[in-house]
Amino acid sequence: xxxxxxxxxxxxxxxxxxxxxxxxxxxxxxxxxxxxxxxxxxxxxxxxxxxxxxxxxxxxxxxxxxxxxxxxxxxxxxxxxxxxxxxxxxxxxxxxxxxxxxxxxxxxxxxxxxxxxxxxxxxxxxxxxxxxxxxxxxxxxxxxxxxxxxxxxxxxxxxxxxxxxxxxxxxxxxxxxxxxxxxxxxxxxxxxxxxxxxxxxxxxxxxxxxxxxxxxxxxxxxxxxxxxxxxxxxxxxxxxxxxxxxxxxxxxxxxxxxxxxxxxxxxxxxxxxxxxxxxxxxxxxxxxxxxxxxxxxxxxxxxxxxxxxxxxxxxxxxxxxxxxxxxxxx
Amino acid sequence: xxxxxxxxxxxxxxxxxxxxxxxxxxxxxxxxxxxxxxxxxxxxxxxxxxxxxxxxxxxxxxxxxxxxxxxxxxxxxxxxxxxxxxxxxxxxxxxxxxxxxxxxxxxxxxxxxxxxxxxxxxxxxxxxxxxxxxxxxxxxxxxxxxxxxxxxxxxxxxxxxxxxxxxxxxxxxxxxxxxxxxxxxxxxxxxxxxxxxxxxxxxxxxxxxxxxxxxxxxxxxxxxxxxxxxxxxxxxxxxxxxxxxxxxxxxxxxxxxxxxxxxxxxxxxxxxxxxxxxxxxxxx
Numbered sequence: 001x002x003x004x005x006x007x008x009x010x011x012x013x014x015x016x017x018x019x020x021x022x023x024x025x026x027x028x029x030x031x032x033x034x035x036x037x038x039x040x041x042x043x044x045x046x047x048x049x050x051x052x053x054x055x056x057x058x059x060x061x062x063x064x065x066x067x068x069x070x071x072x073x074x075x076x077x078x079x080x081x082x083x084x085x086x087x088x089x090x091x092x093x094x095x096x097x098x099x100x101x102x103x104x105x106x107x108x109x110x111x112x113x114x115x116x117x118x119x120x121x122x123x124x125x126x127x128x129x130x131x132x133x134x135x136x137x138x139x140x141x142x143x144x145x146x147x148x149x150x151x152x153x154x155x156x157x158x159x160x161x162x163x164x165x166x167x168x169x170x171x172x173x174x175x176x177x178x179x180x181x182x183x184x185x186x187x188x189x190x191x192x193x194x195x196x197x198x199x200x201x202x203x204x205x206x207x208x209x210x211x212x213x214x215x216x217x218x219x220x221x222x223x224x225x226x227x228x229x230x231x232x233x234x235x236x237x238x239x240x241x242x243x244x245x246x247x248x249x250x251x252x253x254x255x256x257x258x259x260x261x262x263x264x265x266x267x268x269x270x271x272x273x274x275x276x277x278x279x280x281x282x283x284x285x286x287x288x289x290x291x292x293x294x295x296x297x298x299x300x301x302x303x304x305x306x307x308x309x310x311x312x313x314x315x316x317x318x319x320x321x322x323x324x325x326x327x328x329x330x
Numbered sequence: 331x332x333x334x335x336x337x338x339x340x341x342x343x344x345x346x347x348x349x350x351x352x353x354x355x356x357x358x359x360x361x362x363x364x365x366x367x368x369x370x371x372x373x374x375x376x377x378x379x380x381x382x383x384x385x386x387x388x389x390x391x392x393x394x395x396x397x398x399x400x401x402x403x404x405x406x407x408x409x410x411x412x413x414x415x416x417x418x419x420x421x422x423x424x425x426x427x428x429x430x431x432x433x434x435x436x437x438x439x440x441x442x443x444x445x446x447x448x449x450x451x452x453x454x455x456x457x458x459x460x461x462x463x464x465x466x467x468x469x470x471x472x473x474x475x476x477x478x479x480x481x482x483x484x485x486x487x488x489x490x491x492x493x494x495x496x497x498x499x500x501x502x503x504x505x506x507x508x509x510x511x512x513x514x515x516x517x518x519x520x521x522x523x524x525x526x527x528x529x530x531x532x533x534x535x536x537x538x539x540x541x542x543x544x545x546x547x548x549x550x551x552x553x554x555x556x557x558x559x560x561x562x563x564x565x566x567x568x569x570x571x572x573x574x575x576x577x578x579x580x581x582x583x584x585x586x587x588x589x590x591x592x593x594x595x596x597x598x599x600x601x602x603x604x605x606x607x608x609x610x611x612x613x614x
Contacts, residue, residue, distance in 0.1 A: 050467045050468075050469055050470070051437075051438065051467050051470075052437075157556060159556075187494050188494050188495070188496075188535055188538050188539050189534065189535060189538045189552060189553045190556075191538070191540075192538035192539070192540070192550040192551070192552045193552045195540065195550055196549055196550055196552060199549070214467050214468060215468070215540075216468070216542055217539070217540035217541050217542045217544070218540050220540070220542055220543075220544065221540040221544065221550065244542065244543070254469065255468060255469065256542065258468040258469050258471070258472040259468055259497065259542050260471075260472075260475075260495065260497030260498050260500065260501045261497050261500065261501070261541075261542075262496035262497040262499075262500045262524065262536065262539065262541070263500055263524055272472060272473070272476065273469045273472070273473075274473075
């Protein structure tokens with residue numbers, strides 16, 4: 001059994017809304033409602049869902065970039081929730097993040113060398129010479145030239161900028177990299193290059209990825225395990241093959257069906273999802289997906305389904321998982 | 331860029347040759363004042379980023395009313411009525427309230443719906459959608475594309491859909507052109523092209539795309555290099571530097587247009603090799 005790099009238990013995060021009047025009851029956006037999962041060393045864990053279902057909040061909480069309401073996040077055996085900034089600083093070398101937008105996440109005033117070297121400050125004192133060597137080394141490992149250190153971000157294309165962002169995350173030799181939609185701003189052919197790079201880096205450095213995306217094809221390509229999120233909770237979790245072959249939650253099925261297929265013969269029969277994610281600001285009874293679910297029944301409005309085992313290493317929160325899975329195999 | 335040229339929205343220092351015919355009139359010869367009467371009226375465009383293409387300091391109602399009052403000469407109150415009807419048409423709940431909202435109060439999908447309402451306002455003959463769904467989620471993308479499809483059918487418009495997502499193209503179009511380095515490298519009926527990917531670039535694009543059901547074992551194939559600098563495009567075939575089939579002839583000579591089945595055209599020197607490489611994959 002390999003080591004667990006990240007263990008998240010019952011993570012809760014609610015954002016208070018501005019009060020409408022002095023005496024009104026405080027209202028909240030329920031962004032995360034008890035999320036639990038763990039990632040083993042050297043594996044990739046994918047998180048999928050629509051915008052507004054709490055994916056990015058989860059990433060920020062795992063990275064300890066904002067205060068968490070309750071629950072625990074243990075990275076390499078160290079609790080990161082409820083730690084002060086100065087306590088967290090030396091721990092940050094073990095977990096790094098790659099952001100979505102390679103145009104916004106690199107400071108345009110700094111040279112690439114300075115951007116990539118910045119996380120090294122968390123390691124304490126190191127000599128300039130070692131710093132330069134490590135920057136060159138890490139730039140080469142992401143496929144850039146070591147002479148690129150003197151350039152500025154605007155001199156690079158979108159794909160190359162994302163390589164710089166990955167280099168910055170890699171320089172402290174972290175065990176966990178949280179990637180929040182790292183390829184969704186890139187073109188198809190560039191996206192393929194960055195995905196291959198991420199895979200190669202995992203093979204050579206053994207890093208663990210927590211990979212957030214709304215593109216299911218990308219997640220299937222890169223991840224060993226997937227969790228599907230809806231309204232701040234995980235509705236289905238399992239090995240990528242199982243989950244894609246026989247989805248046990250209607251939301252997963254709809255998400256899979258919504259991906260356009262690049263093949264001739266254009267009309268497909270499928271269930272389309274109406275509306276958007278709603279109900280982030282209320283806590284209610286029953287299944288969170290009840291409003292938009294094509295198979296919702298009375299029971300779904302009364303009982304909240306819990307995450308149940310539907311197969312080896314495959315969990316789903318739906319009253320009708322068995323029926324759905326039978327349908328998929330038939 | 332093609333979309334901007336069609337709409338006559340190119341930067342001032344651009345020069346155009348050739349012709350853009352809409353209903354038998356060449357748009358390139360029209361003056362700016364004349365183009366203003368065509369744009370938004372006979373031709374309308376949906377842009378990629380619904381976040382930045384709406385004006386943040388005007389209500390969405392006012393933005394939809396603008397073309398109505400300009401092109402159709404409606405009064406303020408009847409333009410307002412029409413704006414509410416349009417918002418309802420594109421599936422925005424409570425259109426009468428939403429009409430006085432500012433763009434920041436709407437979600438990404440709703441903003442894209444407002445963009446569509448804007449484009450529809452004067453029932454144009456041609457609707458140009460430039461990557462209308464790249465900034466959106468799969469489920470919202472699905473809804474927006476379905477909306478565009480039904481509107482196009484019901485209003486009898488023609489649709490020009492620009493996208494880098496091959497799946498979106500396959501499911502929503504009748505004819506496709508594949509562009510590279512400012513030229514068309516392959517064109518034809520959508521079904522023909524997806525059945526018989528021929529040009530090395532088209533094959534590369536298809537291979538680079540992660541597909542659901544592909545599994546994790548294989549590596550994604552990539553096209554080596556990057557898109558050429560449009561300032562000094564290579565002479566001859568623009569894809570020469572990145573093409574696995576390239577030979578001496580490609581560098582200096584403009585490739586011939588080969589006709590395949592039906593209206594399927596492929597611009598390549600090495601047609602036979604490209605056809606025989608289909609089954610085994612070009613970029614191994």
